[in-house]
Amino acid sequence: MSMTVGEAANLVGVSVRTLHHWEQIGLLVPAARSSAGYRLYGPADIERIHQILVYRETGMALADIAQLLGETESGVAPATLTPSSATAHLARQRKLLTDRIARLQEMVSAVDTMMEKKKMGIQLTPEEQVEIFGKDWKPEWQDEARERWDDPEVWSQYADRTAKLTKDDYRRITAEIKAMEAQLGEAKRNGVQPGTERANQLAELHRASLDQWFDVPYARQILLARMYTQDPQFAKHYNDIEPDLTPWLLQIVEANARAHGVDTENVEW
Numbered sequence: 001m002s003m004t005v006g007e008a009a010n011l012v013g014v015s016v017r018t019l020h021h022w023e024q025i026g027l028l029v030p031a032a033r034s035s036a037g038y039r040l041y042g043p044a045d046i047e048r049i050h051q052i053l054v055y056r057e058t059g060m061a062l063a064d065i066a067q068l069l070g071e072t073e074s075g076v077a078p079a080t081l082t083p084s085s086a087t088a089h090l091a092r093q094r095k096l097l098t099d100r101i102a103r104l105q106e107m108v109s110a111v112d113t114m115m116e117k118k119k120m121g122i123q124l125t126p127e128e129q130v131e132i133f134g135k136d137w138k139p140e141w142q143d144e145a146r147e148r149w150d151d152p153e154v155w156s157q158y159a160d161r162t163a164k165l166t167k168d169d170y171r172r173i174t175a176e177i178k179a180m181e182a183q184l185g186e187a188k189r190n191g192v193q194p195g196t197e198r199a200n201q202l203a204e205l206h207r208a209s210l211d212q213w214f215d216v217p218y219a220r221q222i223l224l225a226r227m228y229t230q231d232p233q234f235a236k237h238y239n240d241i242e243p244d245l246t247p248w249l250l251q252i253v254e255a256n257a258r259a260h261g262v263d264t265e266n267v268e269w
Contacts, residue, residue, distance in 0.1 A: 002032055002040035012049045019049075027052065027066045051093065058096040068092075157214040173212065180205050184249060185242035194248070194255040203256035206249070218257040219267035225253040 009016045022028040023039070028048055032040040041049075048069070055065045165173075184202055192198050203221075210216040210224065228234040229246050238246040254264045 002034075002042050003046075004034075005039055005041065008041035008046060008049070012046065012053065014049070014053070022052065022062070025062060025066070027062055027069075054093045054097065058093075058100050060096075154214045161213060177209050180209050181238070181241055184238075185245055188242045188245050188248045192252075194251040195259070199252040200256045200259060203252045206253065218260055218262045220269055221253055222250075222257055222262070222264060222267050223269055225250040 003011065005016050005019050009019055019028065019041075023030075028045065030039045030041045030045045032042055034040055051069065052062075052065055055068065056062075060068075180202075184206070187198060187202055192202075207216055207218070207221045210221065216224070228238060229250055235246045238249060242248075257267075258264055
């Protein structure tokens with residue numbers, strides 16, 4: 001059966017404009033015409049389209065495809081392929097496609113490796129993480145955090161910043177965080193009230209400790225502090241430093257945010 005250019009385009013999944021272009025450059029010139037003078041595409045033309053598409057998939061230029069298929073510059077349609085030549089074409093196409101698949105698989109493997117490095121962020125072995133962050137550290141916490149806070153922008157910032165850190169950097173940062181948490185515990189123990197100058201200083205110190213990993217505006221700090229009170233692991237971490245430190249930390253974070261004009265009743269990540 002013969003098809004119009006629109007029907008042929010829909011069948012093989014290309015645009016009419018593409019088929020017109022191939023005809024203009026002499027790559028595919030169907031010989032049949034309708035009574036109204038329109039080009040008609042027969043089975044041999046459809047097979048020809050598929051051959052062109054396979055070669056295009058390998059990255060071959062249209063001019064090279066035309067030469068390979070025996071096209072002439074005059075635009076004369078090529079002779080019908082013999083069974084032997086058709087088999088040779090298919091064998092050549094199969095070889096080109098398998099080569100391309102192999103290259104693409106290599107690229108996928110390379111991208112997977114880069115994605116894994118980006119995802120991990122912390123460029124330390126699990127043993128090194130425990131050594132630096134303490135015996136209570138669990139490497140799987142990072143994956144849990146990713147699932148909970150599935151924000152591509154945040155994780156991109158986190159991966160970029162941690163990728164530049166050395167083992168010594170992590171030791172320094174960990175010591176700074178522990179010192180900050182000790183100050184929080186001492187302030188809570190001494191009765192420092194939320195909203196006071198000292199409490200606001202500590203809230204800013206806490207925000208700065210988070211901000212070195214990814215951008216932490218006041219609203220985001222509030223949401224993180226609220227999460228601390230709801231997550232048993234985080235709550236235990238802070239409450240082990242000083243009883244009820246977790247809810248107190250949330251209070252000073254919210255009070256400091258309000259001092260900077262944040263509506264703490266309506267915050268978004």
